[in-house]
Every structure is written in C-alpha cells, then in structure tokens.
Amino acid sequence: GVELGREVMRFIRAKGHEASSKLAEERGSFPNYKGSIFEKTGKPMRNATVTTVAPTGTISIIAGCSSGIEPVFALAFTRNVMDNDQLIEVNAQFESILKEEGL
Known part of the structure; x- marks a missing residue:
C-alpha cells in the first residue's frame, strides 16, 4: 500500500518535472528561477512547484x-x-x- 503510493508519486513527480522542463524550453523558466534549487541543477523549469496535496x-x-x-x-x-x-x-x-x- 504505502510503497505503491510512493512509486505512483515518484512517477507523477518525474513526469511533472519533465513536462515543466519542456515548457520552460518553449516559454522560459518561472520568474524566480534564478537562485532557485532548479537553477543549481541546471534544469530549466516553467513551474516553481509541480506537485502538491490540496488542503482538506x-x-x-x-x-x-x-x-x-x-x-x-x-x-x-x-x-x-x-x-x-x-x-x-x-x-x-x-x-x-x-x-x-x-x-
């Protein structure tokens, strides 16, 4: 149960980051990209955050x-x-x- 949930979220996170990176190549990175954790990795990102759990x-x-x-x-x-x-x-x-x- 828990491990399956982790695997599913790893997949969703990876695909989300992949899509955000592709969008960044087309439209540019998000406004505060400079100095962000993504700039340090050299990975362009369109979105500052990719996945979240909505508040209940x-x-x-x-x-x-x-x-x-x-x-x-x-x-x-x-x-x-x-x-x-x-x-x-x-x-x-x-x-x-x-x-x-x-x-």
Missing part, C-alpha cells in the same frame, strides 16, 4: 485558505463542524469591501 476542509480552516481551486460558491455561509457546531465563514475580500463601504 479542516486544514484549510486552520490555515485560513481555500480548500481547492474551484470558484467561491458563496460569499458567506455556515460550516457545520465537529459535534454540530457551526462556523460562520465570510469571504475575506468581500468582508474587506463591505468594511470599506461602511456596510
């Missing part, structure tokens, strides 16, 4: 970030957590604009 719902709450790349589905909503506790979630940009407008 719980981690995103703790980190104060989105749990994915999907569009915001509501500017404000109630999140049910733990033992039927509720958290009121308000989009930070929306809240900032409301404050600026005095609302």
Whole structure:
C-alpha cells in the first residue's frame, strides 16, 4: 500500500518535472528561477512547484485558505463542524469591501 503510493508519486513527480522542463524550453523558466534549487541543477523549469496535496476542509480552516481551486460558491455561509457546531465563514475580500463601504 504505502510503497505503491510512493512509486505512483515518484512517477507523477518525474513526469511533472519533465513536462515543466519542456515548457520552460518553449516559454522560459518561472520568474524566480534564478537562485532557485532548479537553477543549481541546471534544469530549466516553467513551474516553481509541480506537485502538491490540496488542503482538506479542516486544514484549510486552520490555515485560513481555500480548500481547492474551484470558484467561491458563496460569499458567506455556515460550516457545520465537529459535534454540530457551526462556523460562520465570510469571504475575506468581500468582508474587506463591505468594511470599506461602511456596510
């Protein structure tokens, strides 16, 4: 189980780096390539990061970030957590604009 997961992720990482390197040859490396770990290896890279694990719902709450790349589905909503506790979630940009407008 765990070893298979490692093998799969090694494959995904290798293919991701390969694709990013090919894109760098076509379009140039990412803006902060100079001084990065990739410059030290001499490997051009289009992307500064290639693989990541998206934050889960719980981690995103703790980190104060989105749990994915999907569009915001509501500017404000109630999140049910733990033992039927509720958290009121308000989009930070929306809240900032409301404050600026005095609302």
